[in-house]
Amino acid sequence: MLAQEESGALAASLDELKAYLRIETDGEDAVLAGLLRSAAALCEQFVGQWLIVRSARETVAASQGWQRLGAGPVMTIETVEAVDSEGVAQPLPVDAYAIDIDAAGDGWVRSTRADERRRLAVRYRAGMAAEMNGLPEALRQGIVRLAAEHFMARGNEGGAPPAVVSALWRPFRRMRLA
Known part of the structure; x- marks a missing residue:
């Protein structure tokens, strides 16, 4: 989402x-x-x-496979949190996930500690230009x-x-x- x-x-x-x-x-x-x-x-x-840079929050599966973020081009990935089945988000330690922004501007995230009961909430900024x-x-x-x-x-x-x-x-x- x-x-x-x-x-x-x-x-x-x-x-x-x-x-x-x-x-x-x-x-x-x-x-x-x-x-x-x-x-x-x-x-x-x-x-x-996206044309003008703005913030996004996206929820993806907490999978060990790479998950592509929906908006682009991604400028920065700011935070990754674990979201439990109740919807409660907790910040993850840096070694619990991996992030990447490829040359095409696609943002990617994956969990390094897969747990089927959780999802990842990713906050990032995407857009072609600041103004x-x-x-x-x-x-x-x-x-x-x-x-x-x-x-x-x-x-x-x-x-x-x-x-x-x-x-x-x-x-x-x-x-x-x-």
């Missing part, structure tokens, strides 16, 4: 979207900010990576264009997003085979 902390940071700026749409007033700011958040969430789903200016321009541009498309298509549901958006995002797409 993966739980994430909301970062509150937008992946593209409201000013960029307003300039793209040629909007000079503040009357639509709340709607536009919501569209930016929605477009960023769609971008994350498409590319299979929007650290994101690749193509991702930000795709988010702005998708948010603008949704703004302009209000009331006319059913239209497909512009192909340019997926073309901008495709080079960053990471897919996992089951």
Whole structure:
């Protein structure tokens, strides 16, 4: 189970979207900010990576086999705790688990003392950039264009997003085979 902390940071700026749409007033700011958040969430789903770094807590099996963490790219693995059947978490000594972050940014954890009755709770930070200016321009541009498309298509549901958006995002797409 993966739980994430909301970062509150937008992946593209409201000013960029307003300039793209040629909007000079503040009357639509709340709607536009919501569209930016929605477009960023769609971008994350498409590319299979978190955009802005945020914290996560994930529970995995306490197995001696490596368990891949769900979010990526992983920046740091902060803590590993044992969770018993009652849901009580206890910090583990360093020699009771192993962690790794591979070259692709996938985070891995395993128990060195397997116990079928327990699970591991892992706290970590994942994301491509600390803030929007650290994101690749193509991702930000795709988010702005998708948010603008949704703004302009209000009331006319059913239209497909512009192909340019997926073309901008495709080079960053990471897919996992089951």
